[in-house]
Every structure is written in structure tokens, then in C-alpha cells.
Amino acid sequence: MSDTILVGTDGSADAERAVAWAAGVAAARGDVLRIVSAVNIAGLYYGVGAPPPESMLNDLQQASEGFVRQGEVIARSVSPGIRVEGRTLPEAPVPLLVEQSRDARMLVVGGAGRGEFLSAVLGSTTAAVVAHARCPVAVVRGREDTGEVPSDGPVVVGIDGSPVSERAVAVAFEEASLRNAPLVALHAWSDVAYDSIGNTAQLLPGWESVKDGEERLLAERLAGWQEKYPDVEIRRDLRADRPRHALLELSEGARLVVVGSRGRGGFTGMLLGSTSQALVQHARCPVLVVRPEQA
Template identity: 55%
Template sequence: MTPNDSATVVVGVDGSEGAGEAVRWAARLASARALELEVVHCLQVAALYYGGGPAGSDALFGQLRLEGERITERARELALSIGPSLTVRTEVVADAPPAGLLDRSKRVRMVVLGRTGTGGFAGMLVGGTAATVASHAGCPVAVIRGRHGDGPVPSEGPVVVGVDCTPNSEAAIAAAFEEAGFRGVPLVALHAWNDVTYDGPGSTARLIPQPESLEPGEERLLAQRLAGWQEKYPDVRVRRIVTRDRPRHALLSESDRAQLVVVGSRGRGGFRGMLLGSTSQALLHHSSCPVLVVRRGSDHPL
């Protein structure tokens, strides 16, 4: 089964407040689109058996599983309070979050994660786990953030998509149009570029003289990337932004007014190393709205 064939959204939970916001967001999405919801808690029990297994590991494993079942049951009740007619399944798995979620991403429509939490998803958005899931998932990955991080998750405002004017952003553009069309909101297509170039590998940065002369070309590139999508979604009003700025600065600024930011998992040009460097860290840690990461080659089916 491919993500396109699936009718399931997976949400990872750890009992934290951030995971609760992820459950609410996922439940609203699944309920509105007649999808099923699967609530997953990862135990991370490998540490219990490090070095051959300490005494009492089996008992501790049982306690962890029991707590995981309590966490998933509370999440199920929360989801049903959002969508009473939802079909909600729960699962407690022994895998670490990256492995457990990546395995499920191959056969579901979307994986939804909360901001930093505790328990089974400790450090989810602090270290490399979120980058691993978002970079390698077989489906789109949504990271749910509110205004100023721990504020309310916005339900109003446009959808914003980061466009790097290469084929790498095609999947993100497709997802952004679909999301804006379903939500009935405008789409902001943002292309950020700068006036610094490199002559080759290992070379030093060089300022481009008269960078304003390049802006018409950047605008044409953005128009080319959007060509065809506006015809496919005639009801989606599109606002194009071409700015000479760092992508993370521009996207973070737009996230203050958006209900969703959509980006590709990695790119070139303005979005080089999207989920490997500073841009991804800025979005995951500081976006003022949920972030949807769509890998190249994975169709957005929602």
C-alpha cells in the first residue's frame, strides 16, 4: 500500500502538551477529510537492555507499556472530543521514534508530530529525530507549532509555501495548493534569494554587483514553477513574494500570519540543506504556525 492509497493519519504522542496539540490538529484534519487516525506511542526500550539487560528490565518494560497505553488512551479520548465520528486506533510500540514512525510513513497519508515534548518523544525537535523523520518519511510530515511556539495553534490565515525554483520544491507546491484549496484560503508563494554567489566548490563568497538586475529573472523562475497549478486550482488566490533575503527569515516572518507553512525536505539555491542546517532548525524551533514537510517524490494525497 502506498500513502496515496491509505486513509490513515498517524500522530505521535508522548503525553506532553505539545503532543496534545498535535492530536487536536490531526483529529480536525482527519475528521474533515473522512480519514482514520492512528495514535502511536514509542517506548524506546532499547536502553533497558544495554549491556545485556539490567535486573528488573522486564518489570520496567511492563510499567513503560502500561504508561504508554494510558497516554494513547487519553489521546484517543481527546481525538474523539474533536471528531466524535472518527475511527481512532491506538498502538504502543517498542521502537524508537524515528524507526517506528518512518516504518508507518510508508503506508499512511501523513505523520503528525508535536513540538518538543517528554517521555517517548523526548528531544523530538531538539536533536536529529525530527529531521530524520521529515527527511526520510514516505509521506508528508506535519510539525505542529502555535503562535510564538507554545501559543494557540492558528486556524486562520493563508497557506505559505517556500519555493526554491528547482524541481525539488514541486511536491511542496502541489501540497500547498491542495491545502489552500481544501481550507478555502489564499496561498502565499515565497521565493527568497540573495546577492551572494560561489564560483565553485571550496570557493569564497562573492557579492553580485547590481543584484536588483537579477530580480526580474527570479520572478520569472517563480512564475514558471507555479505555471499550471493556478489553472488546476482556479479558486485559490495566489500572492507571489520574491525577496532578497535568507529563506528562513522570510518564511519565519510569513509564519506569523499563516496557518500553515509548506516546504520541501531539501533543496538547492535558496533552500540548500533545508532539513540539514540552519533553515530547518529555525522553522522547527521558531515557526509561529504548523510546518508541513513534503519530500520530493512523495505525492501529497490530502
């Protein structure tokens, strides 16, 4: 397991909040904090591939170096004594972060950026990073009213029985233990099924038997973790609801939500499921997306 927490910055307020949050995570673990900024030279070429003026390249390089230096100041103000390394690299943001994530424990990004490095719109840079990174990705989001990143409340984990959900449970217990926080283990399923062809709603038969089965699934997925983490208080939350709706609701009072990148209801080949997409866009606290082992 790597001892590096990686965070990307573009100097925006959201990126700086991500740096501060990542510094706290690195300090709690005793890890190195690596702050990186992209110098996206390829985006500056114009015409038939003519290079941009050298002065423009120098300005971009200096700006990126300034973002990293400011990140280092923020990190040390949050966690004095933390080990910090900064890197400014001539690469487009997505390839840079994905490559750097290969030897990182966690990659941290802001919920929005200037538009060049990070973006609040899923489907652009943030979504690509979450989908392709080689380690868990934390998207730092704040409360809707203040924008502040919460430092209290429970850690919440979404459980659906999929293999990547198993990894999310392991990560969530570790994060809760490090934060001395209770863990809310949510298993939500809807009491309405949709026909895959006609998309017509159908009520599930045998409601009580379905509920009993879902309770057993949640109990099985938590078995053994309490013994491994006796310091973590577990709160089970079983709901007949859509997972994304329940997790978004819980994010209002949580300090962190942990989910798998794609659950058991997703389509084979999808890099991000609908639940993780919704949380990355709309959660009211940081979201940690866990990728499958083979990633």
C-alpha cells in the same frame, strides 16, 4: 494515496496539540487518524544486556497505552465521528514512526516532547523523523507568546525551483484548498552570493536582470495550479532575502508553512536543508516538510 494521517504521542502537551491538529486534518480529508506510541524497551536494558524488571516493562506499556487512549479522547473531542485507531508498539520512536509512515498520507509530530519520544532540539528524534519518514511530515508549532496552534491566516509555500519544491507547491495548493485559505507563494533569494571556497560575500551583478529572472521562475512554478485550484486565492511574494528569514517572518501570521526537505542550494546527500531545519526549530506555526518522490 493513503487515507491515513499518522500522529505520534508521548503524552506531553506538545504531543497532545499535535494529536488535535492531526484530527482536524484527518476530518477535513475523511481520513483515518492513527495514533501511535512507542514502548522503547531497548532503552531500558542495562549492564551487559540484562533485561529490566517486568514491573518496569508493564509500567511503560501501561503509560504508552494511556497516552494513546488520551489521544483518542482528544481527537474525538476535536472532530466527533472521526475514524481513529490506536497502536502501542515495542519499538524505539524513530524506527517506529519511519516504518509506520510507509503507508501514511502525512506524519504529524509535536514541536517538543518529554525527551523520550520527541524533542525540541533538532538533531535528535524530531530531526531524524523529518529526515527519514516516507511521507510529508508536519511539525506542529504554536505562537511564541501563547503556544496556541493557529487556525487562521494563509498557507505559505517556499518556492526555489528544485524538484522537491515542485512537490511542495502541489501539497500547499491542496492544503490551502482544504482549509479554504489563501496561499502565499514565496520566492526569496539573497542579493549576496558567497564564494564557496573563501566564504567571501560578493554582490550579484545585473540586479534588474536577476530580479526579472526570479519573477519568471516564480510565474513558471505557479503556472497551471490556479486552473486546478480556482478556489485558492494566490498571493505572490518575491523578495531579495534569505529564504529561511522570509519564511520565518511569514510564519508569524500563517496557519501552515510548506517547504521541501532540501532546496536547490543544498548539498547533494543532505537529508534536511538549512531552511527546513530553521523552520522546524523556530517557526511560529505548523511546518509541513515534503520529501523527494524517491523517499
